[in-house]
Amino acid sequence: MIKSFSALYAGHVLEGEGIGFSGTPHDDRWYSNERLSQAFDIARESAILMDDLGYDILWMAEHHFQREGYECIPNLLILSQYLAQHTKRIKFGCGFNVLPMWHPIRLAEDYAMVDILTKGRVIFGVGRGYHTREVESFGAPLIDADANRELFEEQFEIIMKAFNQESFSHQGKHYTIPPEVPYRGYHLKDVTLVPRPANLPVETWQPIVSGTDRALNFMAKWDIKGIILGTGEEYVDDWVHRYQEANARVGRDLTLGGSLGLGLWCYIDDTREKAEKALEPLFEEHVKFAAPLGMLRYSDEQMDETGPGGASRHIAAGSNFREV
Structure with a gap:
């Protein structure tokens, strides 16, 4: 039984008639600074409502430079501190601080401060990044995936030393x-x-x-909990089992699905037909954004069609969201 319910707000400010496959092309959209800044108001309103409804966590995503209006929150810790002042109970999840774009000591200090100031209502999360525009612009590697992972792993080790040791060196x-x-x-x-x-x-x-062995083994080594988002059933099944196996190798006995979160698309309306009509342009917009980045994972066939080289245009042009 699922006992904990959360929601993700990545910072999108999309609006108007330009949404969906027939709307404004991704790279042609450029919102005003005023509209982009409204992501913080949306986050506040969402947090207050979720707090009243009994949700456990509002997850948010760190991203940069997105004038297209998809992910408009550059600093999760600052925003979480602000939202904590407007709510009573709900926690705020960092999903995720893009570690290669931080100095590890700066991130460790900032998290420690917000942990104290909010009395433990902010959940720490780290990622490696997936936008070359973001990560490479900050002077960190992303195109070189091995260099990116190597940097990420060293940074994370430093943060854990800083958190857990009264004094440390590296x-x-x-x-x-x-x-x-x-x-x-x-x-x-x-x-x-x-x-x-x-x-x-x-x-x-x-x-x-x-979902590589190196990634799962690293998570198990450091007792990192995992979140699976927007991924097809066959990948979820494989990763859930292999995450459990990786933890078993370091002596941690988890139930299947233990220490994991699963993110699902959900839209609630009076009827299925109304929900599908409302969701369709939003899902199409997600495909326009995510497919060229290789971030759609639904089936073997669609995985073959998606990739950073742009082969994913097949999905953006012809797929029906009810089929994915």
Whole structure:
């Protein structure tokens, strides 16, 4: 039985007649700064309503540069602190802080502060990113997937040290903390995160996107919980079983589906016909946005059609959302 219900608001501000396959092409849409800023008002209204209705978590997504209006929240921790002031109980999930675009110490400090200020109402989450426009513009690798994962894994290790150790040091390929410099007449040997989170250990979530052995083993090593979003049944089944197996290899006994969240498309209306009519242009807009990024995963055939090279235009041009 599902006992915990949450919702995701990625920061979209889409409006008007230009939605769907027959609407404005993705790359031609450019909202005003005033409209883009309304993502924060929408988040506040959603959080208040969800708080009143008894939802457990409002998940939000970090993204950058999206003048097209899809994902318009650049800093989850700042927004979560703001939303906590307008609500009583609901928690806010970072889905997800794009780690390669952060300095790990900065993210650790910012999360620790918001954990203290909200009394534990913000859930930590990390991801590797999937927009080249975002990640590469911040000076981090994404096209080189191996370099991206290598950087991500080292950054995450630093954050865990900062959270869990009273003082720490780190020497790796990308970071030396503290640096080998003189300070007040001596050489630094360690540093302390000030402040550290009040609620330890820090519950951490990560999206399962590639489902590779390396990714699942890394999550199991660090006891990272997983979220599966917008993915077809065959992939969900495979990843759920392999996530359980990866945790078993490190001595963690999980029930099937334990420590996992599943994101599903849902639209509620008086009848199925009304719901489908309302949802269809929204789902088409999702396909316009996600397919060229290789982010649609519904079946083997559609996976073959989707990819960063743009082969996904087949789906955007001809697919019926009732079939996916």
